[in-house]
Structures are given as structure tokens and as C-alpha cells.
Amino acid sequence: MLIPVEEHLARILNTVHELTPTRTALDHALGCVLATDIRSRVSLPGFDNSAMDGYAVYSSDVADASSQAPVQLPVEGDIAAGDTTHHRLRAGRTFRIMTGAPVPIGADAIVPVEQTDAGVKSVSIYEGVPHGRHVRPQGEDVGEGTIVLRRGTRLSARHIALAAAVGHGELSVIPTPRVVVISTGDELITPGQVPGFGQVVDSNGPMIAAVARELDVVASRVGGVADDEETVLRTLRAQLGRADAIITTGGVSMGAYDAVKAVLTRLGTVQFDRVAMQPGKPQGFGTIGEHNTPVFTLPGNPVSALVSFHAFVAPALRLMAGRPAFESAPLEAQAAQAWPSPSGKLQFARVALEHDSDGLKARSAGGQGSHVLGSLAEADGFALVPPHITRVEIGDRLLVMPLGSAATSRRGGADWYGRAWCGTEVSE
CATH class of the missing domain: 2.170.190.11 (Molybdopterin biosynthesis moea protein, domain 3.)
Known part of the structure; x- marks a missing residue:
């Protein structure tokens, strides 16, 4: 049975929680979220x-x-x-x-x-x-005792300058989540090596670690973990002490050698579902260990893994960091060409974006198979095609999840995915 995308995401967001605040030096506070209001310890300027x-x-x-x-x-x-x-x-x-x-x-x-x-x-x-x-005059800019930065502020360079100027050398912040990315599969080899027959270069590990760093979280990776239950279990236990969240790729479908699924089924609260989306149907999520560390299990196909990260992992990591789950505003575009979409599934179609006199247009970035990396590299975003739509026609209005440099506008806290999931109108 397939479950809706929003149901899987809701379970994730209802489980993860904001990390415990910690005090950190200003030099390490960039990108963190303030856990308390900051009051000025001095007047600015301090003298006429x-x-x-x-x-x-x-x-x-x-x-x-x-x-x-x-x-x-x-x-x-x-x-x-x-x-x-x-x-x-x-x-x-x-x-x-x-x-x-x-x-x-x-x-x-x-x-x-x-x-x-x-x-x-x-x-x-x-x-x-x-x-x-x-x-x-003394105090013209800031008076002593004045609140200069509010709890929930995500610290940029200008905020750090202000905190320093008003007498603070360290701040209480929500720490940046530490994420460990684990790639599993007997066929995987390290990037830079030339694969032999039956071997595949581990592209998922570097990709997911990189997209996590784009969120300003701390990401490390463990690659080439064999499809062996004892090896997977040992690797998971070794990473628990250094991770606020664990992301695995591969080993979660219905295959006979899916060791990740076999191990995690016995641990904590991890649950595996078939989600009504294309690509990315096999998904898993739950918590393990004494600190209830969230574990996200993503499919092994690279496009499926990236779509799954943006749809499920990124909102959760933002919440853990004290940020809104949704920060990037959707782009609204018209389809510049037609393409089919599966009935009953939310399609994340790779699209290239272009502007013309009529506005923003979206066209297919190439092959839409979950294993096709070439079109992924050319994509500016994922067009979200609602489950009830079986064919996108030229001129149809679409919501587009922007990727990379296309993700330029901000609208913190807005659950904009929901409009596509429910098949509602693009314009509000």
C-alpha cells in the first residue's frame, strides 16, 4: 500500500526536535540560530x-x-x-x-x-x-540593556558583528546538526577509481553530504559499507556517538540483500514505507540509540536519493537546527512541453528553467529515470506534478522546487509543498 508524501513527512517532522542549545564562540556561530535574546552590555557608541x-x-x-x-x-x-x-x-x-x-x-x-x-x-x-x-552621542545607536538580537535569529556576519560590538564573545545557539551519510552496497567503489564489471562508483555519498552542507549542517560520510547485516550494524553503532542524524542510501527496497532494511527493522522505531511519489517510492525513517537519533533511509538510485533528501530530510534538519522546516519559496512556471506523469503519485520531474516574454518556463531536463544522472546535473529544479495529473500539457502551471542557484527567494515557515500534494491551485 502506498502512503501519501505528506503523511511520511508529517511523521518525520513530528518526531525530530530542536537540538539542545549550547554556548559557542562567535567564530563558530555563523549560520546557527540564537537560543536566547541578546542584550547589549554597553552603549553604542560608548562615548560621544x-x-x-x-x-x-x-x-x-x-x-x-x-x-x-x-x-x-x-x-x-x-x-x-x-x-x-x-x-x-x-x-x-x-x-x-x-x-x-x-x-x-x-x-x-x-x-x-x-x-x-x-x-x-x-x-x-x-x-x-x-x-x-x-x-x-553616546547610546545613539544602541542603549545599554537593549535587546539587539531576538531568539530565533539565524546568525549572519552582520549579526555576529553586532554581538561582538555590544560585548558578547560567545552566544547560546541551537547547534548545527551533525549528519553522517552512509553508503551501502557491495558494488560500490571510491570516487576516483575506475569501476570494473558490476562495480559502481559511490556518487550518492558525496552528493548527499554536499547537499546537506548546502543547508549549513556539518556532514561526513562513510562509504563502501558491505551488504552484510553485521557490517551495517557495526557501522551504525560506531556512528551514533558522532551524529545528530544518520542518512543511509541503498538497501531499503524489496531485494534479498537489503541489509540496511534487515538491520534497522530490528532497531528502535524505524519504519519502512512505500510512498506515493516518483522517483523515491521506498522510504524509511525512525530513531535508534539511547539518544533517539533520527535515521533516514533513502533509495539507492541517485535521483531518488536526492529527491528524497529535499522532500523529507532537509525540512527535518532545518527543524533540528531551530529553523523553519520550509525556507525556499516555490517558483511558478509554465510547462514548455508535455510529458506523462504517473497516476496516484506526486511526480518530481527534473526540469530546466528559462525566461521568455511570457515569464518562467519549465521543460524536461532529459531522461526521467531514477538512475539518470546526466539530466539531474542539467536540472534547475523539480516540477511537482500532483497525483491526480497523468499528463502535463504545454502551458500548464507548475510549482517548481528550485535547486542550487535557482533557490534564491525566501519565505520561511511556509509549507508550500502541500499545495502541490493536494493538487490545489498554484496562485493563492
């Missing part, structure tokens, strides 16, 4: 400072300055950025000051050097400035 290279003055001393009647002031000295001396300015005098330097006590404005003769011992000022001009 100059926004210009120029002269610190009492604005009243230069109010009447003009090019015809310049005001001359003696220069008390220089204040450079990084000067920690508490200078005090007397009325009728000035300090030469650099951008970012502390404004001396008493001064209430900065005359830009361009409005002067740039004197060193004394200066002629050709234009007055009002009170507060070119002074960055």
Missing part, C-alpha cells in the same frame, strides 16, 4: 565621538563665522581615534579631532576640516555649525 575629521568647538564660538569674517581659534592639541584621555575644552578654543575620536568635555559640535584653513596651531573657521552637528 566625532563623525568628521575637523575641529571640536563650542557652537556659540563660531556662530557668526563666514568666509568674509572667519573666526580664529587657538588649537589646544590633537585628539585621535583611540585617545583615552578625558580632554576638556575651554570656551574660545578648539581641539583638532579625527573621525571616531572622543569629543572633549564642553564641546558641542564639530567643524569639518573642509570649512577651515586646516590650521595646526590656530585655525580659521569659515562657516559656523549648530549645536550637536557632526557629534555622535
